[in-house]
Amino acid sequence: MQHEPLALYIHWPFCLAKCPYCDFNSHVREHIPQARFAKALRAELAHDAARLGRRKLTSIFFGGGTPSLMAPETVAALIEDARTLFDAAPDMEITLEANPTSVEAGRLHQFRQAGVNRVSLGIQALEDRALAFLGREHSAAQARAALETARSLFPRLTFDLIYARPEQSIAAWRQELATALQLADDHLSLYQLTIEPGTRFEALYRQGAFTLPDSDTAAALYETTAELTQAHGMAAYEVSNYARPGSESQHNLTYWRYGDYLGIGPGAHGRLSFGSALKATRRHRAPEPWAERVEHTGTGQTSEEDLTPHDRAQEMLLMGLRVHEGIHLARFAARTGMTLDNAVDQTILAQALHEGYLIRDDQTLRATAEGRLRLEALLAALVL
Ligand SMILES: C[S@@+](CC[C@H](N)C(=O)[O-])C[C@H]1O[C@@H](n2cnc3c(N)ncnc32)[C@H](O)[C@@H]1O
Ligand code: SF4
Numbered sequence: 564m565q566h567e568p569l570a571l572y573i574h575w576p577f578c579l580a581k582c583p584y585c586d587f588n589s590h591v592r593e594h595i596p597q598a599r600f601a602k603a604l605r606a607e608l609a610h611d612a613a614r615l616g617r618r619k620l621t622s623i624f625f626g627g628g629t630p631s632l633m634a635p636e637t638v639a640a641l642i643e644d645a646r647t648l649f650d651a652a653p654d655m656e657i658t659l660e661a662n663p664t665s666v667e668a669g670r671l672h673q674f675r676q677a678g679v680n681r682v683s684l685g686i687q688a689l690e691d692r693a694l695a696f697l698g699r700e701h702s703a704a705q706a707r708a709a710l711e712t713a714r715s716l717f718p719r720l721t722f723d724l725i726y727a728r729p730e731q732s733i734a735a736w737r738q739e740l741a742t743a744l745q746l747a748d749d750h751l752s753l754y755q756l757t758i759e760p761g762t763r764f765e766a767l768y769r770q771g772a773f774t775l776p777d778s779d780t781a782a783a784l785y786e787t788t789a790e791l792t793q794a795h796g797m798a799a800y801e802v803s804n805y806a807r808p809g810s811e812s813q814h815n816l817t818y819w820r821y822g823d824y825l826g827i828g829p830g831a832h833g834r835l836s837f838g839s840a841l842k843a844t845r846r847h848r849a850p851e852p853w854a855e856r857v858e859h860t861g862t863g864q865t866s867e868e869d870l871t872p873h874d875r876a877q878e879m880l881l882m883g884l885r886v887h888e889g890i891h892l893a894r895f896a897a898r899t900g901m902t903l904d905n906a907v908d909q910t911i912l913a914q915a916l917h918e919g920y921l922i923r924d925d926q927t928l929r930a931t932a933e934g935r936l937r938l939e940a941l942l943a944a945l946v947l
Contacts, residue, residue, distance in 0.1 A: 572626060572824055573827055612648035615835065671709075687725045689739050722751060726788070733783055747795075755785065820894070827846070828863075829853040832844065841898070843870055847863045891927055920934030
């Protein structure tokens with residue numbers, strides 16, 4: 564039986580400082596235990612590879628946290644291990660998230676030598692005031708310098724910006740985005756600021772320390788983003804991701820197409836198929852207890868759950884409607900064991916098609932731009 568190809572996610576859980584908006588599994592340590600975590604990540608990779616066999620590997624993504632704080636030797640060793648343990652595609656995409664502080668920018672050439680071929684820079688804003696508000700450790704000038712260095716080294720480059728910030732006008736965002744597009748290569752991730760539970764921003768927001776754009780302004784900012792990126796030849800291929808055709812992130816497309824992925828490192832998730840079973844795997848979230856578990860048992864995995872057809876249908880709709888290409892109905896049936904018509908509320912589906920939130924043809928179901936703006940509400944009503 565032909566296995567699904569595999570994407571590999573590697574989580575590095577450490578950062579120089581905790582940004583006030585961020586609820587990712589990221590932690591600050593006075594001394595990052597480099598050697599211990601390098602060893603544990605390699606052990607976990609070998610452990611899972613033994614179980615998976617030599618599957619075709621299509622991408623590797625070093626995410627975090629701040630993986631640009633990893634020792635470049637660790638990045639190199641993990642890439643080499645992955646190439647040895649799996650059947651790596653010749654054009655395998657290998658992305659590393661990097662923060663644009665000077666220390667990390669200085670190490671970019673070592674990451675390139677390690678085999679990374681795509682870098683994702685966390686620029687977040689191009690104005691110093693906004694960067695200070697976001698609690699970033701770098702200036703706009705440093706961000707631009709890191710971008711130039713990255714451009715000279717890597718065949719592919721993308722960066723993240725956060726917009727819909729307090730008091731950000733449409734005119735101001737237009738200007739910032741126009742500058743970003745001049746600096747961009749062929750891919751951008753543009754996120755609206757969200758207030759996540761448990762973050763410092765949540766406490767400040769509740770105290771009234773700042774306000775966010777109202778929903779009409781947020782929608783107008785989103786539309787402005789679509790308009791400017793499109794004029795620049797980039798398509799909104801996912802809710803927050805923009806690329807020239809052919810430059811989409813292959814790794815993230817695997818998630819959105821509900822493909823198989825192995826996640827290693829603290830808190831990393833996985834979706835792995837074995838024959839007709841599809842398993843959801845989880846790892847211990849806290850870094851040191853994760854490492855301890857790997858040291859004792861070879862893996863930091865804490866749970867493995869068999870996903871029912873219903874679970875799969877729910878997840879695949881959630882992922883697939885985020886992307887412009889939508890969901891392939893034949894793949895939906897093959898991956899979930901359910902037809903679309905059995906998985907969704909027929910009345911709501913008919914209504915959403917009628918109101919122009921969804922489009923269905925013989926082969927696909929996809930959300931329109933209007934639909935993607937209301938995806939959460941739409942899915943809550945649609946999925947049985
Ligand atoms: C894993 S994080 C960051 C990668 C890297 N550590 C950095 O900070 O540059 C991925 C991206 O999610 C975005 N992000 C995180 N929290 C967010 C929030 N609350 N609202 C909007 N975007 C957010 C940021 O743009 C960030 O770069
Ligand atoms: S945004 Fe990036 S640097 Fe900031 S805390 Fe989150 S993962 Fe770390």
